[in-house]
Amino acid sequence: MNLDIDIESWPAGEWEALALRVAQACAAIAPELANPRLETSILFTSDEEVHALNREWRGRDKPTNVLSFPMLTREELLELAPEGPPQMLGDLALAHGTCVREAAEKGVPLEHHAAHLIVHGLLHLAGHDHETSEEDADKMEALEIAILANLGIADPYGDCD
Secondary structure (H helix, E strand, O other), X not given: OEEEEEEOOOOOOOHHHHHHHHHXXXXXXXXXXXXXXXXXXXXXXXXXXHHHHHHHHHOOOOOOOEEEEEOOOHHHHHHOOOOOOOEEEEEEEEEHHHHXXXXXXXXXXXXXXXXXXXXXXXXXXXOOOOOOOHHHHHHHHHHHHHHHHHOOOOOOOOOOO
C-alpha cells in the first residue's frame, strides 16, 4: 500500500514513519491491505478540521479521533487484482487534540494511540465495521490487537471487561 501523508497541526515527530510501519503491520495480518495497487491518504490534523470533516461528510456535528472515508467496497477490495493501475482505498484523518487527550486518559504514549487509530481507520477502509454487530466488533478488535502486537504495542482493550 502506498501512503500519501500530510501532517498539519501535529507537533514534530516521526508520524510519517509511524504510519508506514502501521500500514506494513496491517498488510501482514489483513492480506487484503497488502495489495500493491492500493493508495491511502492520511491527514494528521487538528480537532477543528476533523470536526468540520465529520459535520460536512458524515452529518455528525461533533469531534472524533479518526475519520475513515472508504473509496472501495469490501467486495471491490477483495476482488482487486494485484496488477494494474493504482487504486484509491480511501482517506483517513486523525485529530491531534483528541488523540492527545485519549492517550493521556489511557496512560499510553501518543505514538501508540495514534498507531491504534491508524490501524482502526485502515481496517474501516478495508470494510471492517465494529458498529454492524457484536460479532463484527469482536473480529475487528481481534485484528487490531494482532496488528498492534506485531508493532510491539500492548492490547488497547486489555483493561476492558
